[in-house]
Amino acid sequence: MKAGQLLFSLPFYMKKIVVFSGAGMSAESGISTFRDSNGLWENHNINEVATPEAWKANPLLVQEFYNVRRKNIIDAHPNKAHELIAQLEVKFDVCVITQNIDDLHERAGSSIVYHLHGNIRYAKSSGPNQEKAYYPIEGATLDLEKDICPDGYPLRPHVVWFGESVPMYEVVIPVIAAADVLIIIGTSLNVYPAAGLIHHCSPSCQAYLIDPKASEINIPPNYNVIEENAVAGMTQLFNKLME
Ligand SMILES: NC(=O)c1ccc[n+]([C@@H]2O[C@H](COP(=O)([O-])OP(=O)(O)OC[C@H]3O[C@@H](n4cnc5c(N)ncnc54)[C@H](O)[C@@H]3O)[C@@H](O)[C@H]2O)c1
Known part of the structure; x- marks a missing residue:
């Protein structure tokens, strides 16, 4: 050959x-990036919106914070x-x-x-089996009361918070x-x-x-x-x- x-x-x-x-x-x-805004992300302390402790303390604040992020991302190109x-x-x-x-x-x-x-356009259970399934979110908003996972827990954003495993x-x-x-x-x-x-x-x-x-x-x-x-x-x- x-x-x-x-x-x-x-x-x-x-x-x-x-x-x-x-x-x-x-x-x-x-x-906006995270560190370019002086340790605050869009005027929020990360510990109050992006940790499992934050979700336990104030799930409504966390849900609303990510609803705003999701809306910004949907509107961006x-x-x-x-x-x-x-x-x-x-x-x-x-x-x-x-x-x-x-x-x-x-x-x-x-x-x-x-x-x-994670991907903010998806949700997952806030219960013990969080990585079992991811659900696409229609529109920008997750509602703490109405958007419930089939396992009975409220849906939370499919994002990895500080202190969680990857x-x-x-x-x-x-x-x-x-x-x-x-x-x-x-x-x-x-x-x-x-x-x-x-x-x-x-x-x-x-x-x-x-x-x-x-x-x-x-x-x-x-x-x-x-x-x-x-x-x-x-x-x-x-x-x-x-x-
Ligand atoms: N778009 C998003 O989804 C988003 C936004 C903010 C934070 N986060 C999360 O926060 C964490 C932050 O870590 P990180 O290292 O990604 O971000 P970081 O905020 O720590 O660092 C951002 C980096 O981007 C650089 N940068 C700023 N403007 C730029 C531009 N126009 N072009 C290129 N680079 C530019 C900065 O110099 C800096 O090095 C990540 O885990 C991420 O998940 C995500």
């Missing part, structure tokens, strides 16, 4: 790109960076792992999106480990265990960080840094990857 024939018969390999996104990914869609990530699928095998609870990656057209911290973590370790290219975008890498995920990529993986405050973020020294907002940085990297 000639060398040319051998090459022709090899299966086509699509490079694997894993995108690991955080709140900054959606900032240019008008959804994917930005150019979300769109470019979806377009990478033309040439690459792309998986998105997001810490975001919004659904803007899906709405931009990304086919495979893992939500580490069931998706183990699922995405092999995904990130298989990456040829890792793109980290719009995350301060301050929230654990999510931030620890980046250490599961292989030594041969080509890694990029896109963040306007990249110089303040703790990353391994071999990373390529693009100190830009998501749209500008992703445009730059998209052009390079598609060359």
Whole structure:
């Protein structure tokens, strides 16, 4: 067999790109980040709205807080960076792992999106079997009195609160480990265990960080840094990857 024939018969390999996104990914869609607002998220103390203790103490406040977040997210649109990530699928095998609870990656057209911290467009039981089933929410509002899970407990947002376990973590370790290219975008890498995920990529993986405050973020020294907002940085990297 000639060398040319051998090459022709090899299966086509699509490079694997894993995108690991955080709140900054959606900032240019008008959804505020967490740490950029002085430790308060939209004038709320995180401990009063995003912990299991908060739900126990004041479920109505928590439900209303997420109803407002959900309405903002429904009204928002994917930005150019979300769109470019979806377009990478033309040439690459792309998986998105997001810490975001919004659904803007899906709405931009990304086919495979893992939500580490849940998806605000879904609800789950507030009882003991929370991970058994997720229910799509019609519209923006969950009602504490009327929206009851089949198991008899009120439905709560399908989001991972501070202090709760992250069931998706183990699922995405092999995904990130298989990456040829890792793109980290719009995350301060301050929230654990999510931030620890980046250490599961292989030594041969080509890694990029896109963040306007990249110089303040703790990353391994071999990373390529693009100190830009998501749209500008992703445009730059998209052009390079598609060359
Ligand atoms: N959109 C969302 O769903 C949303 C919004 C806020 C917070 N959260 C949650 O809060 C937690 C916060 O952790 P985190 O690390 O994702 O966010 P973070 O708030 O800790 O950090 C945000 C990062 O985004 C960067 N950033 C700000 N504007 C940007 C832009 N235009 N383009 C690119 N980057 C920009 C900041 O420099 C910072 O490094 C996450 O777990 C996430 O689930 C989600």
